[in-house]
Amino acid sequence: MLTPEYLTRIVESTQEKVSEVNAYLVARIARRIKELFESTGKVDISPSSISDINKQIAAGGVYEDVQSEIEKKLPGIQREVKRAFYDAAGKISYDNAVFTKKVVEIEQEQGNLLDIDLPKATKLERIGIPEDASKLNMTPKEIRVLESAYRRTNGEIYNLTRTCAGEAQRDFIEACDRAFFLVKRGVSIDTAIMDAINEVASKGITTVHYGRRNDSIESAIARAVRTGVNQANGDIVLTRCAEMGVNHVLVSQHVGARVTKSDDYTNHSLWQGKVYRVDWSNPALSQYEPTPQEIQENSSSFSFLDKIKGFFRSKSDNGKYQDFIAECGYGQMLGICGINCRHSFGAFYPGVNINTNETIDKEANEEKYNLEQKQRGMEREIRKTKRVKNAIEASGLEGEEFADRIREINRLIKAQTESYNSFCAEHADKGIKPINWRLKVAKVEGISNS
Template structure:
């Protein structure tokens, strides 16, 4: 029997290999999109069509070349996986048979088992080769689609050149089809390889197990169970079934193996992406591995997250979604960088996605799977650069939010420019309107005091069509007429009224004042 954990990690090496293929293709396409002609060339339909055709032909050839470099590694990895899995599942079942006094034949002397193993390899490899044979045309179709959309957006004036490029690249980073099934359904390379390899391996091992059961005369099997099973599988996992029809034995009814579990169908046991398996069982001799209470525990809503209870399956699906977000923004960052557009926003989204995933894993008691978030070309150097960009972006966003808070607190118009670092000014050269400040307004402020308040100001605000600069601090406020290079008014904090006290309080709340 292959355990659920074994099956979960079984395709990882091959998936990682083909994730690299997918990511390399994405960056190549992004570079091509980034070289899209400017708007003047785009309006020349003949020139645009010629460039577009050239890019599609080159992309098709590059993908074929890339696939050929990985085909040998894929064949070897598929053979290794099937052989390891086949030997492991037979060894597990044979240990149970031997404990019951049976003597299973060695696999190297059993031609029927070897034939099944080789047939499983050929079928799994053939399925994968049939899918990857569609990759070049599928990817070229994706390039054609995004180029045509970008051309329409730019030539019509709906979007600027840079925005159209970024939208095209981001769309592919989110989802780029890499294979086309005979039904016409399209999927990414990553999804297709995981499904093909996991399904092919599990089905091959199941056939080996059933052949061994026939050899040993075993009519009953117990199906494995695991937390996080999809609901339609949870109803039959962990139970004992009879091969060859439902039966009552020793007063106990055993349902038919294939009918109950859907074995042999894509939706059932050992079907698409299924991590369940089975093993021999002898009523009256074997001890069931799963009690009703244990199965209830596996299917229970016993994981708390954000004040609600979830099953392990629901939690696993939530984690998969968060993992896909991390990969998406890694790919988006690399693709935007390859296309020559600013990837700062993508870096910030990636940082937030990683934070969300880590928080979720800690809160739910799960574990991070680096394979599911890895992206070829995104190593330590790229991670460091992306993090630096994200931090700078977040700092700028925090700065923008603070400025808006100050604007609202000070009842300032949208045209007012708020500077968290006060605008530099030659204080010594400033004139001082003593007539207005002290005789008319009676503020009782000296020129030296006002200039000192400017030096100690925590923010400054440009107003009145950039004619005035207001310097605000804990000691007082000073308004400078920039055109006349003169302090027009100044007053101490004791005279703050209107919106100024609220502005000062907001500054204090945000650490701008002690």
């Protein structure tokens, strides 16, 4: 099954691509802010420069900048998303093949399922990313599930990026108004412009309102990809379970699982690491059951699935295991494989497979969860400060106030990074380690953020 570590790493390349877009767009807005107040090569804020018509003209330029950059970068982002999906699909397909081979061989030793001839898992599934779904050892229905999840995630990313131009335009207008407001109250022009740029860069380009916070474009897209990949994983596993009559699944576990005040599926620490019964009479699972037409599709390479389905379905656990849907909330926004969840699950055959997961201490799990939440917060603050530095440097401002501000930011970055590393070192025994890629902000036109 897909591990929590894998589901963390799977979005790295996509997030890096999106970070480049965010950094570029913030830098463009910074330049536009300065240009609005620049006349004959001199920066000067006056009522005429901040007039509504001039603001709207400049804001229109921001909108066009953002739209143009998104259109150029979106194909590259989507390529990274596809790589993530197909990399995961290869692992899922291989796991399915290994599971099937193991349980069938054990049953054949007992004199059962002697007429089953299983295909071999391909080398490609073990070591590489297939060029297309036809290279996977998956049934036609499983491939359709994969491609549907990929299209759904791509559609979500397209919708997220569409909001960027409008958000950037609003941020630009608010920043210009802030600069004018500060100058009217005696703040120097350069300081006012840098403060306005600081405000834009601190937020970055936001796309969605998630809970009580606005998320940056890279956070929103990373969450969409991780969730999309994991939901594809869950749907493919359940499809294979339905095709071959498997009645149980084993859920992954990790220290630091989501903790809530509820005793239901939203509290992931309660249900992780256990075996669950899949109740195929539940209407929520009907979509995974193969139709007669789909069984016919499998009649060549995957005919073994229908042959063993009746045998597997006849096995009963005598009520030993809890219901998967009810306990883990599969299909729910905050349940297993829901938003940003790093749990996954795989097919399980009682009496053949063994659940080797050891019980995770409740207090240790909650402590790790809280430490990871604090670590993510520190990482966001470091990225924010680096974005501010990039934006101010890219604005084209000069002079002593500019140099002072950059020195101040450099000191802050150093202090934040030292604090972050100290925090990780202090809690290394709890599994808290520095994650350098989470501290990166893309360079803008050769400007380093080191």
